[in-house]
Amino acid sequence: MSAGRKTGKVCGAVVESRCCILELTCFLYAVMYAEKEEVFFMQANRLTNHQKIVRLVVCAMLTALGVVLGGLLSIPAMPFGSYTLKIGFGVLPVIIAGVLYGPGYGAIVGALCDLLQALIFPKGAYMPWFTVVGALFGLIPGLFFIKRQTPTFLRILLAVAVGQIVGSVICNTLLVIWLYGSPWQIVYARIINQAVMIPLYSALVYLCIKVIAKTKMGKALV
Secondary structure (H helix, E strand, O other), X not given: OOHHHHHHHHHHHHHHHHHHHHHHHHHHXXXXXXXXXXXOOOOHHHOOHHHHHHHHHHHHHHHHHHHHHHHHOOEEEOOOOOOOEEEOOOOHHHHHHHHHHOHHHHHHHHHHHHHXXXXXXXXXXXXXXXXXXXXXXXXXXXXXXXXOOOOOHHHHHHHHXXXXXXXXXXXXXXXXXXXHOOOOOHHHHHHHXXXXXXXXXXXXXXXXXXXXXXXXXXXXXX
């Protein structure tokens, strides 16, 4: 490889990293304002400092888990000869964050998971639109629990279904067609994938919430 190509790749990586950092900074400022005004954050201003720290720690753990599951342990599928979908459980911690703490924290975990995956496990040029969709995966399910509704299986199933249909079947499909030139028929593969993953995600989220509620730290976490 020539020196010019190496330099071009290095410059591209630097620019991409700066874009990720800039977007992350802007996103965190928006989050700080939203939390201060208690927008999308369940009872944020009524929490003690200890409870806020616990929430941040749990969200950090869920973010790390989401990055590993989505960036390292997921399988890209290309049934139409181009990138179509990603099979894995990277979105699971994002949904759990939304169910536990509401749409604000769910959106934070979802956006950070996508940003960190782009930095740590790059698979092409960074596209900020996928970060926005990543936030939706946590924000939409969290809206179903914004008033601390009981996380029954049917409510979780509805929350996950709406989040996955909007985020994966609609938004991500349009982005993949637009950015990668994939054929519109990929929507069939994504619908079939979500028909399997939505019940599976819902069952796993419900099980995780039940396990958390039975632990000694369950009340502290929520």
